[in-house]
Amino acid sequence: MVKKENLKPDIVSVAKLAGVSVATVSRVMNHPDLVQPSTRKKVEQAIRKCGYIRNRAAQTIHGRRSATIGLVVPTLAYTIFAELVQAFNDTVTDSGFTLLLASHGYDLAAEYQLVRKLLEHRVDALALIGLDHGQDTYRVLREQGVPVLAIWNYAANSEISCIGVDNAEAGRLAANHLLMLGHRSIGTVFPALEDNDRARARKSSAMDRFMSLDAELRPEWQRQTPYSIAEAKVACLDLLDRAERPTALLCGNDVIAQGAIFSALRLGLSVPRDVSIIGIGDFAGSAELEPGLTTVRIPANRIGTAAARQLIKAVDNAADGALLGTRFECELVMRGTTITARPG
Amino acid sequence: MVKKENLKPDIVSVAKLAGVSVATVSRVMNHPDLVQPSTRKKVEQAIRKCGYIRNRAAQTIHGRRSATIGLVVPTLAYTIFAELVQAFNDTVTDSGFTLLLASHGYDLAAEYQLVRKLLEHRVDALALIGLDHGQDTYRVLREQGVPVLAIWNYAANSEISCIGVDNAEAGRLAANHLLMLGHRSIGTVFPALEDNDRARARKSSAMDRFMSLDAELRPEWQRQTPYSIAEAKVACLDLLDRAERPTALLCGNDVIAQGAIFSALRLGLSVPRDVSIIGIGDFAGSAELEPGLTTVRIPANRIGTAAARQLIKAVDNAADGALLGTRFECELVMRGTTITARPG
DNA sequence: AATAGTGATGCAAATGTTTTCATGATAAAT
DNA sequence: ATTTATCATGAAAACATTTGCATCACTATT
Known part of the structure; x- marks a missing residue:
């Protein structure tokens, strides 16, 4: 009876095959400099030969590191x-x-x-x-x-x-940009703020800036939507499809901004002529939109x-x-x- | 001297604290039904009390499962x-x-x-x-x-x-759609095909369809680009910015298709009036583009x-x-x- | 030639669980 | 009241490693 030769090779079988102790095999893998090149070669050969794959769990359990x-x-x-x-x-x-x-x-x-x-x-x-x-x-x-x-x-x-x-800074930069361009009728589209410090910081600092310059912030221009192009688009369709529109939209991130852009396009509005839109994030692809998305870059x-x-x-x-x-x-x-x- | 009371709690300390054996603690976590409700409660309390977090590595090493x-x-x-x-x-x-x-x-x-x-x-x-x-x-x-x-x-x-x-089917569906619409001057934009069976299947089946109807497939209309909006846009700018353009573009996936759309827009071309574009994948956001991206849905x-x-x-x-x-x-x-x- | 020093290797303890098997207690059946 | 079955629990082996310590063979030093 062959003793469990069929089972998965462990460090012991490698050691046997290489004719060294398990300690040496372990050292080959963890501290190769401590073992002589010739033995190391033997061990590495044995490892390859029997298709040994080390068990990280055993290493982890020993308190070393889990990698x-x-x-x-x-x-x-x-x-x-x-x-x-x-x-x-x-x-x-x-x-x-x-x-x-x-x-x-x-x-x-x-x-x-x-x-x-x-x-x-x-x-x-x-x-x-x-x-x-x-x-x-x-x-x-x-x-x-x-x-x-x-x-x-x-x-x-x-x-x-x-x-x-500093997400407050990000919000401030975005808000200042819109204000600097002369916008005073402003809509915002953000996700739920609770449990989301990033969105909260962005929005509150932006709002501070808007209010400090007495921008018009009608309630129906302020929307909440998850970070989803589809849902943002729906929200913005409703926001923009009315007689009185804001001249600019500040979006919680670039995903929402994309939804906003496409909702404007859908309504036959021109971006930025009819409505300016700014995002936050500068996600992959934002630069390539046409026109390119103005945003606050987070590296x-x-x-x-x-x-x-x-x-x-x-x-x-x-x-x-x-x-x-x-x-x-x-x-x-x-x-x-x-x-x-x-x-x- | 307190014996290592400061160290991370293990199953032994939980067992001691609960006044049971380690076996019982283990069972509480893995086979709760095997232990009496009253003991279970004791153990669970002990676990919470000392902030014990089980060590999956130990479980893994035992050959059970790593989860x-x-x-x-x-x-x-x-x-x-x-x-x-x-x-x-x-x-x-x-x-x-x-x-x-x-x-x-x-x-x-x-x-x-x-x-x-x-x-x-x-x-x-x-x-x-x-x-x-x-x-x-x-x-x-x-x-x-x-x-x-x-x-x-x-x-x-x-x-x-x-x-x-079946990605060959996906390519076929896309190709057939373009052919059915009467397109016979066709460009394709795909990533490198080697080591990518999905792209290979899509492209080769599509090409088969195009060739079987004698579509015109000028070499300068066939491009290779990685799956990147930015790189695809560059490639398509070059492809489309010439006197003779294909009437339709088949893109390896929706990311490339987005690049293609924006390159057309950039060139002042109208999609789909000046050039039809089809993608593959139906990624999140493709539906919300304006106009919405025609594509082959992969669920x-x-x-x-x-x-x-x-x-x-x-x-x-x-x-x-x-x-x-x-x-x-x-x-x-x-x-x-x-x-x-x-x-x- | 004897001693100290060095470097490679092996032995065995330790790591934190799970599970098999044994044990004792309790309930059910006679 | 005795036997049997059932159930909860504990003791200890097993799992695959890593590493401190011991050993052994050399080389270098005196």
Whole structure:
């Protein structure tokens, strides 16, 4: 009777095949410099020969590291977080980590469960979007002491490390642009603000600017819609299809702005002649719209890469645990969807 | 001296705190029905009290299951796989699994490395996009015997289970639509075909149709560009900005189609009056374009959900290992970007 | 030639669970 | 009242690694 030769090879069978101890095999994979080149070669050959695939779980359990990093985003729809996720993933992958991804649909209770699940898998580090998170989420992160990073929004007073733009600044830039062009009749289209610090910061700072210059902000021009082109388009059709229209529309992000543009086009309105539209985000594809979308650029790629780098560094120097805040500048990108307001 | 009371709680400390054995604690988490309600309550209380978070790695190592499912996609950019990933992720999450995501940038060598990495983490199942994969990838999947599923393309002769649409059919539908409208001067814009069975199937079946009706397919009307709105727009600007234009453009997917539309608009051409444009995919947002994009619908949501369900089922009935092929129908969606060719 | 130092390797303990098997208690059947 | 069946629980082996410590064979130093 052959003793379980059919089963999946483990480190012991590799060791046997190579004629060394399991310790040596382990070292070949984790500290190759500690083993003599000739033995290393033998072991590597044995690994290939029997098709051995190391078991990360065993490594994880030993308390070393799981070689995984968790990322929790509100949504994967559209391009909202696509560039960010892509850049983040590419960067952690390059460093040998694997990404554990979770999305919660803008539901903080769901987010807590996902965070727990990622912690069960002993992710070496964890990234969340924004700073609005449940009490329980903050608590469990504190207790577990895993390196954690809030991406996308920067706030000086955050209780966890954060990296991103100042969304209040983003809103202000967008609002100022419209005001500077002379617009005083203004509509806004934002998603639900609760549990979404990014949208809240953008909108409230923009509103402050509008009100400080006494812009007209009729209630029927202020809409709420999820981040969805389809739903935004419907909302804006209703907003724009009336005798009295605002001359400009500030949208919570570029996805909503796209919906707004297409609703205007649908109504036979010209953008920007009949209505100016500005977004926030500068998502992939916004530049290529015709006319190009005026928006506030959030450097998603750079943020994603920097976020990943920072977490990887935190994994390496464990126990450091310093609170880091990194602020990226956002920037107005003037393209074709905004124009001077026609004199009243 | 308190013995390591500061360290992270493990199952032993929970057991002590609850006054039961570790076996009972384990059962509370994995087979709650096997333990008496009163003890269960005690244990659950102890778990909450000391903030215990179970260690999935230990479970994985024991050979049970890792509660993870791997998904390898070519890209996360744009909305190409956004709906699919979202649906897939939501479904596996609902069943208690965590998603390990990887993207390889349409590079099959990179894909192999990612697959290996996911196998190191002992994913309970693995999903890939399409049927073009390296020899080594197929081999390692065979050897490991992990449930695997190819998503997005259906082919009767696939050597692994697959679920998706028949991309040749998709190309045929699109081509037929243009031909039916009377178009005989046709341009195509596709990504590189090698290592991309989906694009290859779409294009070759479409070309067959075009040639069978003797359509004019000038070489300068046939372009190759990655799946990128920006790059597609550039390519199409060049394609369309010439004295002799095709009357219709078949695009490899909706992202390319968007680039094509905006390039036409940029050139002052009207879509569909001056040029008809058809995409493939019906991505989120395609319907809301103005005019709405005519395309071939691939039901990404349903495919993603079905794929996840099938893999979960395969995890549950391990050792089954039947080869399954599931074909979803794709369907022409006529919207505003195509119109009858002007007579001769 | 004897000793110290170095570098590669092996042994075995440790990691945090799950599960099989055994045990004891309680309820049901005679 | 005794036997049998059922049920809840515990003890301990098993899982696949990593790593501290010990060992052994050399080389370098005196």
